[in-house]
Amino acid sequence: MSKEHHGPSAYDDPGTPEEISRRQFMANATLTLSGIIGVTLAIPIVGSLLPQAGAGAGTWSPLDANEWKQLQSSTDKPVKIEFTLTYKDAYLPKGQTAESVWGIKVKDLEAFKKARPDIYLPNGTVKAFGPDIVTMGFVVFSPICPHLGCRFNYDDSAGKFMCPCHGSQFDGQGAHLAGPAPRGLDPLPLREQNGQAEVTWIRYQSTTPDRIVISYTS
Ligand code: FES
Numbered sequence: 001m002s003k004e005h006h007g008p009s010a011y012d013d014p015g016t017p018e019e020i021s022r023r024q025f026m027a028n029a030t031l032t033l034s035g036i037i038g039v040t041l042a043i044p045i046v047g048s049l050l051p052q053a054g055a056g057a058g059t060w061s062p063l064d065a066n067e068w069k070q071l072q073s074s075t076d077k078p079v080k081i082e083f084t085l086t087y088k089d090a091y092l093p094k095g096q097t098a099e100s101v102w103g104i105k106v107k108d109l110e111a112f113k114k115a116r117p118d119i120y121l122p123n124g125t126v127k128a129f130g131p132d133i134v135t136m137g138f139v140v141f142s143p144i145c146p147h148l149g150c151r152f153n154y155d156d157s158a159g160k161f162m163c164p165c166h167g168s169q170f171d172g173q174g175a176h177l178a179g180p181a182p183r184g185l186d187p188l189p190l191r192e193q194n195g196q197a198e199v200t201w202i203r204y205q206s207t208t209p210d211r212i213v214i215s216y217t218s
Pocket of ligand 1: 147148149150164165166179180181
């Protein structure tokens with residue numbers, strides 16, 4: 001049995017130019033409206049993830065004393081410093097895990113500030129959600145690549161931090177040199193307490209040029 005042809009249906013008929021433009025308008029309006037609803041819902045969710053910046057956020061973990069001494073006696077070379085991170089997730093019991101940070105000695109603070117405009121404003125103050133990072137003449141960086149979260153390493157012969165995942169490179173002060181990372185290495189708060197160096201562990205949003213705090217250790 002051959003198929004009958006019934007001529008153009010209502011679905012096939014493109015309609016008059018006025019009808020076409022009215023339909024297009026309605027389609028655009030629907031897309032715009034769903035976009036507005038999406039953004040409106042997203043803002044409170046993202047906002048609720050952002051902790052208050054400043055003192056008192058997060059807890060402090062002591063760094064390995066020997067590795068801290070090694071950093072103190074180092075000249076230019078970054079030093080990987082281990083420590084035990086105690087964490088408390090909202091849904092899981094308190095736990096501990098081995099972690100590390102990269103420490104560098106800052107010999108010239110003004111040069112360091114100039115090398116890291118992603119951390120410092122032109123007047124020398126730290127940008128929002130950045131800790132006051134140079135403490136006792138040292139800075140520590142999170143070992144997590146700001147691109148997509150891999151662990152990078154320091155290549156002695158090249159004098160650079162290199163990420164094995166997608167090839168991002170950073171100089172000895174953590175400034176972004178090459179690859180897809182959107183910013184330089186992320187600083188972590190550092191302090192001295194009773195002769196011991198301590199850090200606060202912060203997770204920053206990956207892939208964004210601005211440094212957005214996702215969580216502090218708590
Ligand atoms: S995660 Fe480091 S370059 Fe992609």
